[in-house]
Amino acid sequence: MVPAAIAGEERIAIVDGDADSVQIAAFERDRRELIRRGLAFGGAVVAASSIPLLLSVRNAFAAGEADKTILADAIRLERIAVLAYGKAINTGLLSAGVQRIAKLIADHERQHADALTSALTDLGLPGPAQPTVKDIDSVVMGIGDVKSQADILNLAIELETAAVAAYHDAQQKFYDAKLLQAGASIMASEGQHLVVLRQALDKPPVPNAFETGSK
Amino acid sequence: MEIDSFLRDPLSRRRFFAGSGVSIAGGSAMFLAACGDDGADTGRVVPTTPKEAEAADVEILNGALDLELMAVAAYKAGAAKLRGDVLQIGKLFIEQEQEHADALTSAIKDAGGTPNRAKSSYDFPELRSQRDALRFAVEVENTAVAAYIDALPKLTKTDLRGTASAIVTNEAEHLSVLLGALGLPPAPRAFVTGEAG
Numbered sequence: 005m006v007p008a009a010i011a012g013e014e015r016i017a018i019v020d021g022d023a024d025s026v027q028i029a030a031f032e033r034d035r036r037e038l039i040r041r042g043l044a045f046g047g048a049v050v051a052a053s054s055i056p057l058l059l060s061v062r063n064a065f066a067a068g069e070a071d072k073t074i075l076a077d078a079i080r081l082e083r084i085a086v087l088a089y090g091k092a093i094n095t096g097l098l099s100a101g102v103q104r105i106a107k108l109i110a111d112h113e114r115q116h117a118d119a120l121t122s123a124l125t126d127l128g129l130p131g132p133a134q135p136t137v138k139d140i141d142s143v144v145m146g147i148g149d150v151k152s153q154a155d156i157l158n159l160a161i162e163l164e165t166a167a168v169a170a171y172h173d174a175q176q177k178f179y180d181a182k183l184l185q186a187g188a189s190i191m192a193s194e195g196q197h198l199v200v201l202r203q204a205l206d207k208p209p210v211p212n213a214f215e216t217g218s219k
Numbered sequence: 220m221e222i223d224s225f226l227r228d229p230l231s232r233r234r235f236f237a238g239s240g241v242s243i244a245g246g247s248a249m250f251l252a253a254c255g256d257d258g259a260d261t262g263r264v265v266p267t268t269p270k271e272a273e274a275a276d277v278e279i280l281n282g283a284l285d286l287e288l289m290a291v292a293a294y295k296a297g298a299a300k301l302r303g304d305v306l307q308i309g310k311l312f313i314e315q316e317q318e319h320a321d322a323l324t325s326a327i328k329d330a331g332g333t334p335n336r337a338k339s340s341y342d343f344p345e346l347r348s349q350r351d352a353l354r355f356a357v358e359v360e361n362t363a364v365a366a367y368i369d370a371l372p373k374l375t376k377t378d379l380r381g382t383a384s385a386i387v388t389n390e391a392e393h394l395s396v397l398l399g400a401l402g403l404p405p406a407p408r409a410f411v412t413g414e415a416g
Binding site: 108109111113114115116119147168171172173175176177181182184185186187188189190191193194195196197198199200203209210212213214215216 | 232284294312314315316318319322363367368369371372377378380381382383384385386387388390391392394395396399405406408409410411412
């Protein structure tokens with residue numbers, strides 16, 4: 005199924021589906037068209053540009069047939085989130101209050117990564133290689149181009165949305181019961197991050213009754 | 220019973236939720252009933268025949284439906300004490316809990332089961348103020364999170380696990396908003412398990 009890119013007034017929604025290069029190329033065409041028509045604005049430019057990559061991450065995350073693969077993908081995603089929040093904090097664009105939020109969320113993401121790494125170690129595998137700041141763009145693009153606190157908050161919402169989507173897919177892939185439960189508790193935490201970030205942007209904090217990361 | 224006594228007394232809380240058809244983490248007989256002993260022992264999802272799997276899923280889903288119907292009633296009971304923006308939050312959460320109940324009802328029917336109905340009344344603690352209503356809502360949401368996380372590995376169909384995880388994340392989001400409205404940290408823990416505090 006080709007994911008449909010739907011231009012709303014302020015957001016672009018992705019209909020759930022597997023991503024491949026053809027779909028991403030199709031989305032890229034839609035995105036360029038949106039930008040040409042001036043519908044992408046402010047932080048939304050950053051957000052829109054992230055979506056094809058969000059899809060590819062989501063696909064890679066969901067494609068793992070074994071718990072070990074899913075865990076390794078999840079660890080990478082969490083570590084990239086830690087790096088992204090660290091970079092955002094260092095921009096000097098955040099107010100004291102938003103800095104506190106970013107530090108809290110970064111700490112949560114670090115705890116997620118540590119717990120998942122322990123789980124992977126328990127399965128007899130070493131943790132995956134540490135990502136670098138350059139790897140942030142593989143999840144959300146534009147961290148180097150942010151010009152305001154709103155840009156950063158929008159980027160963070162995209163990042164957390166990608167994480168929710170990844171864990172939602174993982175719920176349908178994990179085999180081990182404890183991993184299913186750990187994944188759900190982390191997914192719920194990412195949902196709480198979304199609430200805090202949306203409130204910081206004066207957006208509705210809980211827009212949907214089902215938080216799947218697909219919007 | 221006053222909300223303070225209710226929240227202080229684990230036995231009262233357990234009795235209330237059990238009486239509402241809802242079990243809570245650590246004593247989730249309702250959810251465990253749908254899972255074979257093998258599953259409990261190994262911590263793994265146990266394959267069963269399709270018919271057994273559907274029956275197990277229906278039992279779990281009906282437990283979740285009980286919980287959602289109780290949550291709708293709880294928010295409606297508390298709404299009378301809410302004002303302004305907090306009342307709007309309460310109304311939104313009633314709608315979202317009802318959406319969960321509707322989705323669960325459909326899933327139960329799809330699996331060939333009969334959905335449970337809401338109880339005619341619930342013995343809620345006395346809610347005298349907006350703060351009481353918010354604190355009770357936090358308790359209800361924590362119970363929901365714990366119950367869903369407990370139930371997730373016992374669901375045999377992967378799409379149902381996806382739905383349950385989307386609901387539990389939404390309940391966690393409700394918790395975040397409620398905690399914030401109480402002046403408490405909205406994301407107090409890195410792992411949301413439904414534990415109070």
